Amino acid sequence: MRKLLLGIALCGLGGCAMLPRGGGPAPGTELIGRSARLVTNNGQASTLRFEPRGRVRALFGKNEVAGRWWTANERLCFEWGGQARTRECWPYRTPFRRGQARGVTSDRGNRVQVTLL
Template sequence: MASQAPARSDPEIVEGLSGRTARVQLADGRTLLVTHHRDGTAHMTGDGGLDMTGRWSVSNGQLCFDWTGQPRECWPYGGPLTPGEKVQSTSSRGQIITTTLLMDGETGMVEAGNEAVASNMAGNAVE
């Protein structure tokens, strides 16, 4: 049985994610990319023209996103993400995702059908 990584402090989480991009797969199989910029802005992209800018922050071991026009959503962050390794988590709003931190210089391929990813990430109905 693998031992669980020790919990990281908020500054350690910020340092580990700053300037990094993650590939996020939603429970319905759609994929998007989220970039965590060092200035606290976040950029989410996907097929179908999805292109959103918001803010990311870390508080009490939770990675939180504030997307324009959407309620805040936070994800538990139990340990460091290893590039290429998939981690499943459930948000404060019940959203289940699988996240893969991309390696430096890696670009992520995003699958088709992401027109409604932003509203799905916020837990709203997707048409």
């Protein structure tokens, strides 16, 4: 019950990070204040900046987009603003490690290589 209440409190702060079974750091904590480089199969690169309280900024060339991020059910999810809100989730079973590329495919079928910077 205590972990559930803590998880609800963290979610209320905007991060929606849930504690793993057995304790330890909440999923996604290694991302806060860090950036990740994403490269698509066709070579397009973008950079995500993970901010506190579940905020994220994506840089695509000269364009910048603000959104929200959270972790839940072994997934890392994003919601991007604008008139047509877009939500996309990616598998997230283990923390990202700085400098190590990881290939992931989203629930929308997008495949990228992610490297935590």
